[in-house]
Amino acid sequence: MERKxxxxxxxxxxxxxxxxxxxxxxxxxVYGNANSLHNFGRAANELLDKARDRVAKAINAxxxxxxxxxxxxxxxxxxxxxxxxxNNLKGNHIITSQIEHDSVLETFKELEHEGFRVTYLPVxxxxxxxxxxxxxxxxxxTILVSIMTANNEVGTIQHINAISKTVKxxxxxxxxxxxxxxxxxxxDVKELNVDAMTLSSHKIYGPKGIGALYVKRGVKxxxxxxxxxxxxxxxAGTVNVPAAxxxxxxxxxxxxxxxxxxxxxxxLRDYFIRExxxxxxxxxxxxxxxxxxxxxANVSFDYIDGESIMLMLDLDGIAVSTGAACSSGDTKESHxxxxxxxxxxxxxxxxxxxxxxxxxxxxxxxxxxKLEVIVKKLRDISPLTKRIKKxx
Amino acid sequence: MERKxxxxxxxxxxxxxxxxxxxxxxxxxVYGNANSLHNFGRAANELLDKARDRVAKAINAxxxxxxxxxxxxxxxxxxxxxxxxxNNLKGNHIITSQIEHDSVLETFKELEHEGFRVTYLPVxxxxxxxxxxxxxxxxxxTILVSIMTANNEVGTIQHINAISKTVKxxxxxxxxxxxxxxxxxxxDVKELNVDAMTLSSHKIYGPKGIGALYVKRGVKxxxxxxxxxxxxxxxAGTVNVPAAxxxxxxxxxxxxxxxxxxxxxxxLRDYFIRExxxxxxxxxxxxxxxxxxxxxANVSFDYIDGESIMLMLDLDGIAVSTGAACSSGDTKESHxxxxxxxxxxxxxxxxxxxxxxxxxxxxxxxxxxKLEVIVKKLRDISPLTKRIKKxx
Numbered sequence: 001m002e003r004k005x006x007x008x009x010x011x012x013x014x015x016x017x018x019x020x021x022x023x024x025x026x027x028x029x030v031y032g033n034a035n036s037l038h039n040f041g042r043a044a045n046e047l048l049d050k051a052r053d054r055v056a057k058a059i060n061a062x063x064x065x066x067x068x069x070x071x072x073x074x075x076x077x078x079x080x081x082x083x084x085x086x087n088n089l090k091g092n093h094i095i096t097s098q099i100e101h102d103s104v105l106e107t108f109k110e111l112e113h114e115g116f117r118v119t120y121l122p123v124x125x126x127x128x129x130x131x132x133x134x135x136x137x138x139x140x141x142t143i144l145v146s147i148m149t150a151n152n153e154v155g156t157i158q159h160i161n162a163i164s165k166t167v168k169x170x171x172x173x174x175x176x177x178x179x180x181x182x183x184x185x186x187x188d189v190k191e192l193n194v195d196a197m198t199l200s201s202h203k204i205y206g207p208k209g210i211g212a213l214y215v216k217r218g219v220k221x222x223x224x225x226x227x228x229x230x231x232x233x234x235x236a237g238t239v240n241v242p243a244a245x246x247x248x249x250x251x252x253x254x255x256x257x258x259x260x261x262x263x264x265x266x267x268l269r270d271y272f273i274r275e276x277x278x279x280x281x282x283x284x285x286x287x288x289x290x291x292x293x294x295x296x297a298n299v300s301f302d303y304i305d306g307e308s309i310m311l312m313l314d315l316d317g318i319a320v321s322t323g324a325a326c327s328s329g330d331t332k333e334s335h336x337x338x339x340x341x342x343x344x345x346x347x348x349x350x351x352x353x354x355x356x357x358x359x360x361x362x363x364x365x366x367x368x369x370k371l372e373v374i375v376k377k378l379r380d381i382s383p384l385t386k387r388i389k390k391x392x
Numbered sequence: 393m394e395r396k397x398x399x400x401x402x403x404x405x406x407x408x409x410x411x412x413x414x415x416x417x418x419x420x421x422v423y424g425n426a427n428s429l430h431n432f433g434r435a436a437n438e439l440l441d442k443a444r445d446r447v448a449k450a451i452n453a454x455x456x457x458x459x460x461x462x463x464x465x466x467x468x469x470x471x472x473x474x475x476x477x478x479n480n481l482k483g484n485h486i487i488t489s490q491i492e493h494d495s496v497l498e499t500f501k502e503l504e505h506e507g508f509r510v511t512y513l514p515v516x517x518x519x520x521x522x523x524x525x526x527x528x529x530x531x532x533x534t535i536l537v538s539i540m541t542a543n544n545e546v547g548t549i550q551h552i553n554a555i556s557k558t559v560k561x562x563x564x565x566x567x568x569x570x571x572x573x574x575x576x577x578x579x580d581v582k583e584l585n586v587d588a589m590t591l592s593s594h595k596i597y598g599p600k601g602i603g604a605l606y607v608k609r610g611v612k613x614x615x616x617x618x619x620x621x622x623x624x625x626x627x628a629g630t631v632n633v634p635a636a637x638x639x640x641x642x643x644x645x646x647x648x649x650x651x652x653x654x655x656x657x658x659x660l661r662d663y664f665i666r667e668x669x670x671x672x673x674x675x676x677x678x679x680x681x682x683x684x685x686x687x688x689a690n691v692s693f694d695y696i697d698g699e700s701i702m703l704m705l706d707l708d709g710i711a712v713s714t715g716a717a718c719s720s721g722d723t724k725e726s727h728x729x730x731x732x733x734x735x736x737x738x739x740x741x742x743x744x745x746x747x748x749x750x751x752x753x754x755x756x757x758x759x760x761x762k763l764e765v766i767v768k769k770l771r772d773i774s775p776l777t778k779r780i781k782k783x784x
Binding site for chain 2: 020075122210227313314
């Protein structure tokens with residue numbers, strides 16, 4: 001028997017059965033181009049409207065404020081460049097944090113290269129952006145602040161309401177990447193008073209290849225993808241209707257089941273951490289102890305390399321990520337753990353366990369059992385462990 | 393009985409059953425992030441590799457030269473901006489034609505706005521770019537030429553080999569938008585010696601939301617979407633594996649069945665035009681009489697508005713486009729017909745009929761029958777017809 005346990009839901013999720021069910025007819029029955037005026041087009045457009053409504057409702061936005069994109073990366077690229085280029089007469093200072101997703105950080109780096117002045121805000125040891133720090137750097141020259149709602153590697157949730165209030169009081173644009181927070185946190189764009197928000201489908205049991213950018217009515221933003229007049233003339237390209245339909249359904253289910261899902265994954269996650277502590281010594285849980293997404297446990301192991309743990313867990317059919325999160329193909333050091341001040345020798349020793357809606361206690365027991373063996377084995381052969389033992 | 397006939401395949405196609413079959417397990421079984429190193433990720437990545445191979449093979453490229461995008465629009469935006477920005481030390485002159493897709497034209501307009509000098513080459517009455525014209529404008533200051541392989545509104549096929557040869561002899565970069573040509577024409581990027589080529593899935597019976605950019609090995613291109621290291625670090629964002637799998641299969645089937653499909657749709661198209669001429673007077677077929685995609689018939693009707701024809705056909709369950717093609721939501725005048733010198737009074741009077749793999753002769757008879765009635769009805773109430781009759 002080859003057992004498979006997927007504990008990498010922060011990287012991507014399977015598509016929920018109900019979601020897939022709604023998508024299927026859109027591939028070969030209601031397959032029209034949503035921009036076409038004939039009945040095939042109108043039928044597709046009706047489904048698109050419904051999907052847009054569902055995504056809007058999930059964050060208390062108007063449907064006309066939701067623009068579908070090909071995913072979170074496009075939405076983050078677009079939000080930042082689009083807001084900056086459309087509002088760059090005011091100044092040339094932009095702000096983000098050191099723990100953002102690469103699609104945010106790389107965009108800021110490109111803008112820095114173009115001549116914008118960028119502040120990369122530090123975070124504390126729990127991954128929290130300090131509000132006083134932020135207030136200190138805001139100036140009349142600041143165009144945009146972009147700070148993620150919750151972090152994808154360690155799960156830390158920012159004081160996003162307070163941040164937004166501070167930024168908006170100064171009349172500065174505020175964008176938040178809510179990809180990892182969406183479906184786990186109640187998000188209300190009206191209450192939050194955010195100008196733009198990035199959402200993605202494939203982290204909430206919807207299909208890959210679709211995301212959305214919320215842009216508050218009246219906020220000026222330059223287009224990123226240009227051509228046809230799709231998405232209220234804001235995002236060109238034939239709309240991916242089946243994926244939008246799936247995303248809409250996934251958003252609806254996520255909101256409906258949020259409490260139950262969170263309770264379940266949090267219980268499992270906490271059980272996992274307790275068991276981990278009971279069975280394995282020399283571990284460190286990263287991220288805020290309380291203010292943290294319920295389905296993520298980011299753990300550093302003394303003396304042993306995260307990649308080795310990951311590869312050995314994989315031999316037992318268990319899928320996890322090293323610290324370097326979403327694009328785990330990268331084996332570069334985690335900039336998130338670095339910014340949080342995790343000691344260099346521990347950064348590489350880190351594994352992110354992220355639980356799904358269908359993870360079971362029994363699976364967790366299996367993982368703990370395997371992990372105990374693996375950690376012992378790796379520590380036994382680790383030159384670091386040997387040195388430490390010798391020194392004692 | 394509500395009858396439905398789809399004659400708008402140049403706008404989008406249904407997903408072929410075999411294609412959908414290959415995609416299904418990728419939604420909820422092989423759902424890993426293709427960038428993850430564990431078994432879920434590797435399984436997804438294997439499917440992605442296979443899909444990339446299939447797309448590459450369809451145009452005789454190497455797999456490593458194929459970069460998946462969210463569709464044709466992104467690929468066109470990326471190709472043009474990416475090639476220009478990465479090679480702008482050489483000069484500031486760029487060339488395209490007046491009949492390109494909006495995602496090409498809008499990108500050239502944006503570059504023009506940024507200070508690049510743009511030549512929009514004219515076409516003859518059949519929609520063909522004149523090679524002498526092109527040679528005349530090429531200079532040592534020219535960075536890029538982008539000319540589509542075949543036009544999406546009228547179906548005219550360019551002398552793309554001769555164009556490429558001319559451009560490449562001068563050491564200038566050449567890009568072609570092959571979205572509408574792909575699956576209808578044998579395309580060999582090696583033979584063509586093109587630097588970049590845009591492809592799309594949802595015009596060849598594959599899913600929406602996926603396309604590809606071919607970039608010849610060694611050609612420098614700046615990234616458009618930035619963040620993670622996906623797609624050989626050329627295009628960030630979690631790869632849409634199910635859609636890529638569908639695209640790969642659709643490409644494979646398109647090449648396998650090309651001759652049979654072309655023969656079939658060309659026969660039907662030609663039958664349609666013959667019948668049209670037999671039953672309706674005052675019609676004009678646009679596009680090159682011979683050098684033209686087999687599944688497109690672009691027809692102008694004397695005295696009556698294309699949009700009215702389209703809407704009335706729609707009442708009979710028949711889906712067609714007005715001249716303004718892909719994003720038929722636009723009712724703006726066709727820039728393609730304008731460039732071809734179609735008289736102003738006829739441009740608005742145009743319908744594009746584009747046939748699918750499953751269009752039947754019987755459907756065409758039904759369309760002709762309905763069209764005859766509609767055209768008569770519209771002409772009877774047309775003030776233009778009345779004026780013409782009076783003048784006689």
